Amino acid sequence: MIDVQFxxxxxxxxxxxxxxxxxxxVTDGLVLTLxxxxxxxxxxxxxxxxxxxxxxxxxxxxxxxxxxxxxxxRGTPLLVQLFIIYYGLSQFEAVRxxxxxxxxxEAYVCAIIAFTLNTAAYTTEIxxxxxxxxxxxxxxxxxxxxxxxxxxxxxxxxPSALRRALPAYSNEVVMMMQSTSVAGLVTLADxxxxxxxxxxxxxxxxxxxxxxxxxxxALTFLFVWLFKLAERRWLAYLAPRKH
Amino acid sequence: MKKPSLxxxxxxxxxxxxxxxxxxxxxxxxxxxxxxxxxxxxxxMIGFDPDIAQALCAAMKVSCEVLPQDFDGAIPxxxxxxxxxxxxxxxxxxxxxxxxxxxxxxxxxxxxxxxKAGITVNDAWFKGRKIGVLRSSIQEKYARDHWxxxxxxLVSYGKAPESFLDLKSGRIDASFVDAAVGDTDFxxxxxxKGFAFAGPEYNDAKYFGEGAGIAVRKADTALLARxxxxxxxxxxxxxxxxIQKKYFSFDIYGK
Numbered sequence: 001m002i003d004v005q006f007x008x009x010x011x012x013x014x015x016x017x018x019x020x021x022x023x024x025x026v027t028d029g030l031v032l033t034l035x036x037x038x039x040x041x042x043x044x045x046x047x048x049x050x051x052x053x054x055x056x057x058x059x060x061x062x063x064x065x066x067x068x069x070x071x072x073x074r075g076t077p078l079l080v081q082l083f084i085i086y087y088g089l090s091q092f093e094a095v096r097x098x099x100x101x102x103x104x105x106e107a108y109v110c111a112i113i114a115f116t117l118n119t120a121a122y123t124t125e126i127x128x129x130x131x132x133x134x135x136x137x138x139x140x141x142x143x144x145x146x147x148x149x150x151x152x153x154x155x156x157x158x159p160s161a162l163r164r165a166l167p168a169y170s171n172e173v174v175m176m177m178q179s180t181s182v183a184g185l186v187t188l189a190d191x192x193x194x195x196x197x198x199x200x201x202x203x204x205x206x207x208x209x210x211x212x213x214x215x216x217x218a219l220t221f222l223f224v225w226l227f228k229l230a231e232r233r234w235l236a237y238l239a240p241r242k243h
Numbered sequence: 244m245k246k247p248s249l250x251x252x253x254x255x256x257x258x259x260x261x262x263x264x265x266x267x268x269x270x271x272x273x274x275x276x277x278x279x280x281x282x283x284x285x286x287x288m289i290g291f292d293p294d295i296a297q298a299l300c301a302a303m304k305v306s307c308e309v310l311p312q313d314f315d316g317a318i319p320x321x322x323x324x325x326x327x328x329x330x331x332x333x334x335x336x337x338x339x340x341x342x343x344x345x346x347x348x349x350x351x352x353x354x355x356x357x358x359k360a361g362i363t364v365n366d367a368w369f370k371g372r373k374i375g376v377l378r379s380s381i382q383e384k385y386a387r388d389h390w391x392x393x394x395x396x397l398v399s400y401g402k403a404p405e406s407f408l409d410l411k412s413g414r415i416d417a418s419f420v421d422a423a424v425g426d427t428d429f430x431x432x433x434x435x436k437g438f439a440f441a442g443p444e445y446n447d448a449k450y451f452g453e454g455a456g457i458a459v460r461k462a463d464t465a466l467l468a469r470x471x472x473x474x475x476x477x478x479x480x481x482x483x484x485x486i487q488k489k490y491f492s493f494d495i496y497g498k
Contacts, residue, residue, distance in 0.1 A: 087405070090412035105414045187398050187409075197399070200315035200379030203322065203342045 007207045010198050014191060014211060028189040030215060036108075036180045036190060040115035041173060047120040052127030052161075053153065066124065073121035079182045082114040086186045107186045119176045126168045130161035163234045170227035174220050181216075191215050266305045268466075270296045271326040274311035275402045278427040278490040279332045282311055292330045294486045295349055295477075299457075302473035302482075313401055315379045318342050321458060327466065329458040332421060334381045336452045344461055346470045348454030351497030353444035354382050357410065357425040357435075358417035364442030370394035375406035375418040382419040385450040403428060410438070417441065423495065454497060 016031050017023035027035065055066040073081065089095050089104060103109045134157050142152040184193030191212045198208035232239075272280040272292045280290040287293075293309040300307030309330075312320055317329045321343060335345040356364060356374075369390045376383040378399040386397055398415050400406040406418045407429040418425065422444065429435040445451065457474075459467050477483045478496075487495060 087408055090408070090414070096412060101413075105412070107414075185401070187400060196315065197378065199319070203318045205316075205319045205323070 002206055002210070003204065006202070006204065007211050010202075010208065010211065013198055014194050014215060029191055029194045032183075032188060032193075033177075033180050033190040033215075033219075036111055036115060036183055036188075037173075037177050040112050040119055040180075041176060043112075043116040044119035044123055044176075047116070048123035048127055049158065049162075051120065051124040052131060053158070055124055055128035056131045070121040070124050073118055074125070078114065078118050078179050079185065081118060082111060082182055082186060085114050086110040107183075107188050111180075111183045111186060111188060115176065115180065118179070119172065122172050122175075123169065126165050126172065127161055129168075130165045131157055133164065134160060164238070166227065166231050166235060170224065170231075173223050173227070177219055177223065178216060181212075268300055268303075268305055268307050268328065269326045270307060270309045271312040271317050271320060271329045271331060272296070272309055273314045273317070273331040273402075275404055276314070276332055276421075276424055276428075278423060279421075280311075291350075291486065291490045292332060294489070295483070296328075296330045298477045298482045298486060299470060299473040302476045303469055314377055315401060318458065322460060324460075327459065327463070328470065331458075332424075332455045333458055334452045335454060335456040336381060336384075336450070338384075339458070342461075343458040344464070344467050345456035345458055346467060347474055348456050348497070349474060350495040351446075351454030352495050353422050353446040354385070354419060354451060355422045355425060355440045355444055356417045356419050356442045357407075357429060357438055358441045360437055360439040362417075362441050364417075366393055372396070372416040373398050373414070375400055375409060375415040377401075377403060377406070377420070381450055381452065382421075382445075385445065385447070386419055388450075407434065411435075423491065427490075 012021075012023050014029040015023040016026045016028045024031065051066050051069070054062045055070070057063045085104075086107060089110075095101060095104065138156055138160060139152070142156045147155065180190055181192035183190045184196055187193075189197065195208040195212035198211075199205060202208070270293075272288050272290075275281055276290075276292075278290055280288055280292045283289040288309045288311055296309050297307055310326065312326070312329075312331070314331060314333075317326075317331050317333070318339065320326060321329050329343075330349075332350075333339070333345075335348060339345070358364070362368065370393060372395045374386055374390060374395050375398050376386055378401055383397065383399060386395070391397065398406070398409070400409075403418075403420055403424055406415065406420070409415050410418045410429075411434050418429070422440070425440065430438060430440070457470055459470065483496070
């Protein structure tokens with residue numbers, strides 16, 4: 001029923017080596033998925049830390065603006081966001097005339113923008129939640145030491161919130177990894193894109209998607225394990241006492 | 244406990260007998276490939292392909308359901324028994340014949356490049372160009388074998404309109420499609436202003452086969468014979484010409 005030999009034959013295609021080329025000669029498949037994921041997670045996190053701080057700001061306009069952003073990006077499907085950025089923006093003459101078009105004409109850049117904005121929205125809420133959860137004792141101690149508000153944020157609140165955000169953030173990373181599969185719908189050949197190509201060339205529905213699924217599973221495994229290590233290092237102080 | 248099982252039995256019987264009496268053929272067609280097929284405002288498929296399907300069913304005296312399907316998944320879905328036949332402007336090629344059987348052709352039309360008006364297409368032009376094609380189409384196969392080595396990059400789409408959008412916005416330099424699709428779906432629309440057919444007509448039989456046929460499962464030889472007979476009937480009695488006139492100003496059946 002399932003043609004294992006065929007799956008093995010097509011394995012190089014998922015590693016950037018279609019049509020008899022050596023593997024990793026192009027970035028199709030696994031490499032592209034990891035690139036899209038890594039770059040969007042990096043920029044997403046860079047955006048999310050300041051946005052998280054703004055989200056808990058006492059200034060209603062600042063926190064309201066960030067609330068609106070996270071509400072819109074968490075309230076709409078990623079695929080819709082990607083289509084708006086990829087097909088929607090390109091319809092405007094002004095966009096096509098501008099300097100940004102050199103980047104926006106590439107499906108790759110559009111995908112990274114959409115993924116970054118999406119993951120930043122979720123991560124902002126995760127971080128903001130953990131900032132609100134900061135134990136009052138830590139803040140009182142900081143104040144007793146005479147720290148200014150900025151110093152207290154930098155030294156106490158943000159590092160502590162980021163540590164406590166780790167478990168929720170690991171979920172976000174795994175979800176984001178799976179979400180990158182929509183990149184195949186704007187002509188990119190990520191893992192799912194390669195699977196679709198093999199599928200439509202061979203007319204075999206099971207084998208290519210099973211291979212892609214195996215890759216995603218392996219990646220999930222890897223990320224869960226890495227985060228477990230990270231939690232053991234940075235969240236040890238919250239672990240239950242063993243003696 | 245007895246009552247529901249009786250009721251279920253009656254229901255099953257009713258469904259079963261309905262299935263025996265009226266044969267309904269399920270046709271898959273491309274969800275968006277005007278003028279050959281597109282989804283009407285009520286969700287029903289309209290266009291040349293669905294009209295031919297209905298005419299064939301009328302000739303075979305069966306009822307017909309025409310359903311939308313993304314082109315690249317049409318053959319797997321047919322072989323998974325989701326449909327009985329595929330009428331999706333699918334060209335008859337040896338590669339596809341390994342997976343399914345085809346009826347005689349129901350039309351034969353060249354493929355052409357659509358690009359900015361005024362470009363001259365020759366071998367040198369392809370260097371560094373991006374060409375849009377439909378994923379797993381014959382155009383993609385032809386382009387991969389001929390133009391990639393000239394330096395062109397292929398960009399694969401799931402639907403023709405997506406490639407036209409990217410052609411208009413300048414993401415690709417040309418779109419390689421059935422001539423009629425490029426004409427009706429892009430060049431004749433306001434979006435197609437400033438664009439034109441470029442280069443020659445491509446109809447190399449090795450790639451483009453002998454025309455478009457209707458695909459059926461390998462095992463359904465009886466259905467294949469019936470469809471071929473119905474095709475002859477509608478060619479003979481003028482139904483085919485009437486449908487063709489609705490969409491084209493020229494003969495698309497070919498020689």
